[in-house]
Amino acid sequence: AQTVTQSQPEMSVQEAETVTLSCTYDTSESDYYLFWYKQPPSRQMILVIRQEAYKQQNATENRFSVNFQKAAKSFSLKISDSQLGDAAMYFCAYRSAMSQGGSEKLVFGKGTKLTVNP
Amino acid sequence: DAGVIQSPRHEVTEMGQEVTLRCKPISGHDYLFWYRQTMMRGLELLIYFNNNVPIDDSGMPEDRFSAKMPNASFSTLKIQPSEPRDSAVYFCASSLYPVNYGYTFGSGTRLTVV
Numbered sequence: 718a719q720t721v722t723q724s725q726p727e728m729s730v731q732e733a734e735t736v737t738l739s740c741t742y743d744t745s746e747s748d749y750y751l752f753w754y755k756q757p758p759s760r761q762m763i764l765v766i767r768q769e770a771y772k773q774q775n776a777t778e779n780r781f782s783v784n785f786q787k788a789a790k791s792f793s794l795k796i797s798d799s800q801l802g803d804a805a806m807y808f809c810a811y812r813s814a815m816s817q818g819g820s821e822k823l824v825f826g827k828g829t830k831l832t833v834n835p
Numbered sequence: 836d837a838g839v840i841q842s843p844r845h846e847v848t849e850m851g852q853e854v855t856l857r858c859k860p861i862s863g864h865d866y867l868f869w870y871r872q873t874m875m876r877g878l879e880l881l882i883y884f885n886n887n888v889p890i891d892d893s894g895m896p897e898d899r900f901s902a903k904m905p906n907a908s909f910s911t912l913k914i915q916p917s918e919p920r921d922s923a924v925y926f927c928a929s930s931l932y933p934v935n936y937g938y939t940f941g942s943g944t945r946l947t948v949v
Contacts (some may be wrong), residue, residue, distance in 0.1 A: 752937050760924065762940035769935070808878065812935070821866060821930075822891065823938065825878040 719744045721811050723826035730799045731834050737784075738794045738829045740809030748814035751785070751792045752823065757805040765807070768792065770814070796831075804833045841927050841941035848948055853915040856944045858927030859908055868938060869902055869912050870926040878926070884910065885932075917948045 720743045730736035742751070753765040768776045768785050775783050780800075784793045796803055809826040840859040848854050860867050868883040882892040887904045895902070899918070904910040914921055924945050928938035 750935050750937075754937075754940075760943050760945075762926065762928070762938075762943075764937045764939075767935075767937055810937075812937075814935070821885070822868070822880045822883060824880075827877045 719746075719749075719811050719813065719824050721809050721824050721826035723807075723809055723829050725829045726827070727830045727832070729832040729834060730796070732799055732801060734799055735795060735797045736799055736831065738796075738807050738809075738831065740792045740794070740826055742790050742792065742809070742811050744790070744811065744813075746813055750812045750814060751783075752810040752812070753781070753783070753792075753794045754808045754810060754825075755803075755805045756808065756828070757802075762808075766794070799833050801833050801835060804831055806830050839927055839929050839939050839941035841925075841944050843944060844942065846944055846946045848917055848946070850918055850948055851916045852948075853913065854917045854921075854946060854948075856912040856925050856927075856946070858910045858912070858941060860910070860927070860929030861939055862908065863931070864929035864939075865932045866930040866938075867904060867910050868926075868928045868930070869910070870928065872924040872926060872943070873922075881912070881925075914946075917946075919948045922946055922948050 722741045749770045751768045755763045766778045780797045782795045806828045808828045810823040842857045869881040881894045882902045884904045902912045924943045926943045928940040930938045
């Protein structure tokens with residue numbers, strides 16, 4: 718079974734600075750999808766960015782970008798120019814690309830709590 | 836589009852009572868997922884449906900939990916009888932096929948069993 722590990726329970730960053738959140742995963746599959754979700758205090762889970770494993774190019778969404786290292790099974794999230802509204806729990810998630818029963822689920826890491834200091 | 840709608844937002848109930856959580860997915864989405872979030876175990880998939888049919892219920896903790904999806908616009912998660920260890924935030928999410936683009940989550944129901 719696939720597992721997702723977020724080794725940083727908490728991180729903090731100064732407003733306008735850059736922070737990187739780590740995520741590693743364990744899988745024997747070659748094709749899959751990776752996601753970062755944000756959960757602010759409102760509790761709503763919001764998709765931040767996604768990466769397809771067969772694409773070597775790192776995904777970017779405005780101030781959010783990923784560093785995808787397939788061989789190392791690493792998928793870190795970089796937030797540039799951090800804003801107070803970025804304060805939240807961030808979850809890394811994995812989804813198999815195999816079209817078989819039970820593979821549509823997302824497997825989540827335990828999350829990293831990001832604090833943004835003014 | 837109103838997004839995925841869950842009700843109630845908060846539920847407090849006494850041990851032994853029946854609890855029903857409700858979810859309305861985004862119109863046109865083929866998949867519906869129920870997740871549970873706790874501090875200890877994080878986000879766990881309980882069950883998911885494809886076109887109203889349960890596909891994987893291996894995450895349902897025990898027989899006290901049941902989920903239904905009578906039509907494409909409504910699903911319920913029922914706990915009977917409830918226990919204090921069921922206290923958690925329960926999320927419903929929906930997605931189009933393929934699920935490559937991730938889920939859209941509801942705002943969750945915080946359940947407290949006293």
